[in-house]
Amino acid sequence: MASTPKIFGDSTSTAGSHHHHLHHTGKRLRHFFRPDGRKVHIAGSPDEVETLRKTLLMIEKENFDLVIHGTPEHIEALKETHEHHMATHRKMKEQHGDLVDEFERVIRQLDELSTELHMISEHAVQLDASFSKYGYSAHLRAKDSPEMSAANSILGDHASAFERASWEAEQQQGITMKFYKKPIVRQYFHKGLLWRASEAQEVASYELFVDLLYVGIIAISGDNAAEIATGQALLRFTINFIMGWKFWNDISVLISWFDTDDILRRCTVLFILACLLGFTTNMADSWSETWTPLVGFYLAGRLFIATTYAWYGWVIPMVRGSMIGSSIITAIPSGFWIASIYVEEPRRQALIWVSIFLDMFGSMFLVCWQRAGGWMAPRMQSWAKKWFEFFPGANIEHKIERTEAFVTLVFGYSVVALLYENKAAFGINAYFGKAVLGLVQAFAFNWLYFEIDSFNLHTHAIRRHIFSAMVWMAVHLPFIMAFVLSAASLSKLVLAHDCADSDPETLYETYAARSMPNISRGQRWFYCGGLGISLAIMGIISLTHVYKTIPNQRLLKWKRLVFRFCVAIVIICLPLAEGLNSLHLIATTTGLVLCVLFLELVGSTCTQDTFWRDDKRNCKYSAKCKVTRKELEASMKDGTTINVEDIARRESG
Numbered sequence: 001m002a003s004t005p006k007i008f009g010d011s012t013s014t015a016g017s018h019h020h021h022l023h024h025t026g027k028r029l030r031h032f033f034r035p036d037g038r039k040v041h042i043a044g045s046p047d048e049v050e051t052l053r054k055t056l057l058m059i060e061k062e063n064f065d066l067v068i069h070g071t072p073e074h075i076e077a078l079k080e081t082h083e084h085h086m087a088t089h090r091k092m093k094e095q096h097g098d099l100v101d102e103f104e105r106v107i108r109q110l111d112e113l114s115t116e117l118h119m120i121s122e123h124a125v126q127l128d129a130s131f132s133k134y135g136y137s138a139h140l141r142a143k144d145s146p147e148m149s150a151a152n153s154i155l156g157d158h159a160s161a162f163e164r165a166s167w168e169a170e171q172q173q174g175i176t177m178k179f180y181k182k183p184i185v186r187q188y189f190h191k192g193l194l195w196r197a198s199e200a201q202e203v204a205s206y207e208l209f210v211d212l213l214y215v216g217i218i219a220i221s222g223d224n225a226a227e228i229a230t231g232q233a234l235l236r237f238t239i240n241f242i243m244g245w246k247f248w249n250d251i252s253v254l255i256s257w258f259d260t261d262d263i264l265r266r267c268t269v270l271f272i273l274a275c276l277l278g279f280t281t282n283m284a285d286s287w288s289e290t291w292t293p294l295v296g297f298y299l300a301g302r303l304f305i306a307t308t309y310a311w312y313g314w315v316i317p318m319v320r321g322s323m324i325g326s327s328i329i330t331a332i333p334s335g336f337w338i339a340s341i342y343v344e345e346p347r348r349q350a351l352i353w354v355s356i357f358l359d360m361f362g363s364m365f366l367v368c369w370q371r372a373g374g375w376m377a378p379r380m381q382s383w384a385k386k387w388f389e390f391f392p393g394a395n396i397e398h399k400i401e402r403t404e405a406f407v408t409l410v411f412g413y414s415v416v417a418l419l420y421e422n423k424a425a426f427g428i429n430a431y432f433g434k435a436v437l438g439l440v441q442a443f444a445f446n447w448l449y450f451e452i453d454s455f456n457l458h459t460h461a462i463r464r465h466i467f468s469a470m471v472w473m474a475v476h477l478p479f480i481m482a483f484v485l486s487a488a489s490l491s492k493l494v495l496a497h498d499c500a501d502s503d504p505e506t507l508y509e510t511y512a513a514r515s516m517p518n519i520s521r522g523q524r525w526f527y528c529g530g531l532g533i534s535l536a537i538m539g540i541i542s543l544t545h546v547y548k549t550i551p552n553q554r555l556l557k558w559k560r561l562v563f564r565f566c567v568a569i570v571i572i573c574l575p576l577a578e579g580l581n582s583l584h585l586i587a588t589t590t591g592l593v594l595c596v597l598f599l600e601l602v603g604s605t606c607t608q609d610t611f612w613r614d615d616k617r618n619c620k621y622s623a624k625c626k627v628t629r630k631e632l633e634a635s636m637k638d639g640t641t642i643n644v645e646d647i648a649r650r651e652s653g
Contacts, residue, residue, distance in 0.1 A: 486530030
């Protein structure tokens with residue numbers, strides 16, 4: 001035979017009549033039957049032996065053997081069974097030669113078909129797990145790039161992913177960057193099927209450059225709001241931040257939808273960044289003198305995006321309908337923005353918020369049209385299905401990664417805002433204590449967002465359902481805004497000298513000028529309100545996910561989230577308490593956040609496990625070496641041991 005078959009026994013077989021199933025899947029054998037019909041179970045490690053033995057005693061009583069993988073007993077049982085079936089095979093070949101050869105040929109073909117079906121079923125599961133945010137129930141089809149298709153043709157269908165990637169990388173060496181390349185749709189929906197390029201989408205370097213600019217935007221908008229801390233400052237901060245967020249979102253969508261690694265793409269991003277820079281320089285006085293240039297730079301970026309969508313629709317006929325629709329949806333709010341230039345406050349606010357609503361939720365309306373739901377008239381539904389037959393889809397992994405990167409920027413700003421310079425000989429004072437408490441607070445938020453709420457995650461919100469996906473994407477903006485406002489206010493509280501051991505003379509001159517004798521009521525509300533709201537929205541983000549159910553967990557996730565919401569309400573209401581100075585306020589909020597963190601850590605453990613230590617840690621190590629299958633089969637038949645040192649010397653030689 002071309003390869004040695006693995007033999008699986010039927011659990012209902014007896015010594016006199018038992019059936020064997022031949023598999024060539026390459027998966028590790030978990031059990032098999034000896035020639036006398038006795039079943040042999042294989043434990044993966046010594047740690048599994050007792051647990052597996054107890055389970056088998058309840059199911060199969062005592063009619064079985066239990067061996068550890070790789071032990072002499074395991075090898076001996078395999079050799080005995082292998083020799084028995086090889087003898088049976090030779091006997092059958094002598095008696096029914098041609099029939100046995102035909103049977104083996106059919107088995108090999110069935111194995112190949114089973115492997116192909118297994119791969120297709122895996123892709124279907126991957127789609128259901130990854131791309132259900134649009135409500136589709138469909139199968140995934142991988143759309144290879146031309147380079148990968150060429151690699152498949154040259155290397156063959158059985159080449160590994162590493163070999164194909166290496167071949168593509170080798171072919172790309174020495175290729176120069178073109179000024180213009182025809183854009184390629186990275187992934188798209190067509191009649192319920194999501195087609196996506198098989199290669200993974202990586203974060204481009206210019207995307208990271210965009211994030212660098214937003215560090216300054218976050219600092220400017222937050223500091224300007226916390227400096228005055230009035231209702232008007234909050235309104236201006238909200239409007240300016242939402243408009244700045246749209247720049248970032250437009251760039252992310254454009255890069256996620258289309259692949260065009262050329263000079264023109266980088267010039268496009270640079271132009272949008274120039275508009276963003278002009279927008280940022282006009283934020284501080286936008287309520288009186290600079291509203292017109294602020295809106296002008298914003299519209300320049302938005303209309304440029306709309307023009308880019310229309311251009312892509314012209315050069316890529318497949319998604320023309322979707323791109324024209326996106327271009328129109330992007331351009332419609334421009335009329336309201338332009339009108340706001342010619343209207344005075346407070347009537348201007350009506351036009352501003354209509355524009356913001358269309359900018360933020362226009363794409364969702366387009367998705368509803370694209371899906372052509374039952375709420376449409378039959379004729380309109382038919383038109384929508386034809387016009388939006390192909391619709392670009394966002395890469396979920398890229399969307400999650402970029403959103404988390406922005407959250408990281410916000411957490412980083414909260415840490416940078418705490419920094420100050422000391423000029424006292426011994427600088428351990430109230431300023432340092434408040435800064436440390438703020439650092440602990442930021443670290444706890446980072447812990448909660450990136451780790452606690454990602455523990456035992458079964459289904460991400462975007463992969464769960466279209467509604468949970470929209471909630472996840474929508475609430476991230478208020479979460480970020482609330483935390484930025486809180487962090488900016490915290491920087492003012494740290495420098496305040498309204499408590500003991502906070503002499504402003506111990507601060508460097510630049511920071512001493514910023515130190516206030518007390519904190520305003522508005523700063524208290526900005527700090528506590530922003531912190532409490534961001535903590536509550538983190539709970540909402542957690543609710544959009546589906547978590548694995550762990551038996552005997554001390555506190556279920558929903559109970560821990562109820563406590564989190566209660567703590568958020570307490571933090572929001574703290575400004576109502578009289579007599580709290582800056583140190584008391586920061587210490588109280590930090591203590592409450594740490595209570596949430598500690599409850600999450602303890603509540604997520606199981607009742608039968610200890611919380612404080614784990615002495616039963618095991619680690620499995622592996623190494624790769626080149627051993628042919630013929631060598632392995634010969635070693636198993638002869639009962640010899642392969643010397644790893646000889647293999648290492650052979651490879652290095």
